[in-house]
Amino acid sequence: MSTLSIDRHDLALLDALQRSGDATNATLGEAVHLSASQVSRRLQRLQEAGLITGYAALLDPAALGLDVMAFAHVVLERHGGVRTEAFEDGVAALPEVLECFSVSGNADYVLRIVAPDLAAFSELMMKRVLRLPGIANIKTDIVLGKVKQTHVLPLEHIARPGRPRRGVRFTVS
Amino acid sequence: MSTLSIDRHDLALLDALQRSGDATNATLGEAVHLSASQVSRRLQRLQEAGLITGYAALLDPAALGLDVMAFAHVVLERHGGVRTEAFEDGVAALPEVLECFSVSGNADYVLRIVAPDLAAFSELMMKRVLRLPGIANIKTDIVLGKVKQTHVLPLEHIARPGRPRRGVRFTVS
DNA sequence: CTCATAATGCACGAAACGTGCGTATCGGCA
DNA sequence: TGCCGATACGCACGTTTCGTGCATTATGAG
Incomplete structure (x- = not known):
């Protein structure tokens, strides 16, 4: 610390x-x-x-032939036991799934998926994603256009006026 | 080219x-x-x-005090004129909105938003996002946990077997 | 097999890195 | 206000890394 x-x-x-x-x-x-x-x-x-x-x-997905991106909203089956681990491990092993978050709301998980084209995306979903264990339902939003995409995190919330003059206090383990 | x-x-x-x-x-x-x-x-x-x-x-959001992440699904009003530009420009100007894509499905846009905490997130949504022009409806999925998050794009689809022996052909402008 | 093109490793000058060190600045306290 | 310890600072300099020139080797077409 x-x-x-x-x-x-x-x-x-x-x-x-x-x-x-x-x-x-x-x-x-x-x-x-x-x-x-x-x-x-x-x-x-x-x-x-x-x-x-x-x-x-940072690589250009389009230049690499990754023209399809989508968000998949996954609902898991509700049998008492905790089957989430198998699903999460399976997701982690798929390189086309760039992100997977558990979320509040209607779905249990949101996945961001990339693929070369719609055919490859379809095959990926059918043969790999949908076969992951414990899935009850998936709804997919295919990205049609990019308005904005950045990895730059906002820093404005740090050193807001009225707080410590010289330096903000951070605690790291 | x-x-x-x-x-x-x-x-x-x-x-x-x-x-x-x-x-x-x-x-x-x-x-x-x-x-x-x-x-x-x-x-x-x-x-x-x-x-x-x-x-x-690459920065650590948690270490920077960005503890809340959410996906916002935005539906715009449907009056004939093309009001999307004003919304898109407004979104692009908000540093807390890391991404904004137009998508197929129920919503028109999906936004990824980060904030220091729920209070700040709430204020951001109320005072800045919801006031963007042309919005009819927003549904928000707050991220509860991260299963996987990477920027590493899959490259397996390149140089698939059965295609050009020495090198794959790319065309760039 | 021949030859033109492209790719490779080595060498070397230029650039960038990072530590040591003496000086300057900051912040607490008398 | 003045003093003092701790911290931050820039400069200097040895070390590492970079990237181009060049001779050699590998590649692929005819």
């Missing part, structure tokens, strides 16, 4: 890094008004603290 | 880079059985071809 104080420099760094994770320390330093060495030190701290979990190359 | 051939080395590189975008060329080279210089050249090609759209640091 450690405590880490985040100031506006760190927030600016996190924001910049979310958008361009391959920027050099010097470039980041310009944007944040810090020297490259300080940027290096801060990044190391932020990573050790767990705020930065890693780096990734 | 150019044509690019992708071989198994490129696929391995893309796969590795999705998972660890900060790996050095030498490290990647080991995994792919290529020299660092070749990795450098291939990455440059893949980026110019648009397969790699960029790099990003």
Whole structure:
């Protein structure tokens, strides 16, 4: 357990890094008004603290031939025993299922699924998803168009006015 | 318009880079059985071809105090005129709305929204989302648990057996 | 088999990284 | 207000990484 104080420099760094994770320390330093060495030190701290979990190359799904995306709303059967584990393990093993969340509302789970085309998507659903254990019902929303898609998390809620002057308090295990 | 051939080395590189975008060329080279210089050249090609759209640091939402995530299913009003633009622009301007897709099915749009807590989420929905123009109805699924979440796109559909021996043909603008 | 094209590894100069260190700034306390 | 410990800072510098030039090898068409 450690405590880490985040100031506006760190927030600016996190924001910049979310958008361009391959920027050099010097470039980041310009944007944040810090020297490259300080940027290096801060990044190391932020990573050790767990705020930065890693780096990734972002690929273009369309360029890779992944033209179909859909959200599947899954309802499980309601027999007393806890059959959710088998379903969840099966979902985790399918690379085309990028996400799976349990949710409130009508469905038990929401899945985000990608596929090369409708034929492949159909086959994926019929032969792999629908055969997962414990499924009672699935309703699928196929994505028709993208209005917005980003991985950039909002940071505005941190360091809101009226709170600690120099740095916000974070607790990490 | 150019044509690019992708071989198994490129696929391995893309796969590795999705998972660890900060790996050095030498490290990647080991995994792919290529020299660092070749990795450098291939990455440059893949980026110019648009397969790699960029790099990003991945942040931990929980560590940043973003504990609430939800999917909002939006139905717009059906008066003849095309009022969708105003709604879409409004959505794009909200940083808490990470994604917005138009979908088939009952709803017109699906939004993925994050917020620090339920109070902030409630306020966001009431004061900003619901006030977007043209909305007839919204149903919200709040995420209760994460079974799986990844940005790693599946690449298995490329280079399927029985197709071009050395490299798959890609066309990029 | 021949040959043109493309891919590969090595080498080397340039760039970026990250630690040490002396200085400056901040925040608490008398 | 002035003092002092702790922290943050930039600079310097050795180390690592990058990416281009080039000679060699592999590939595929005719």
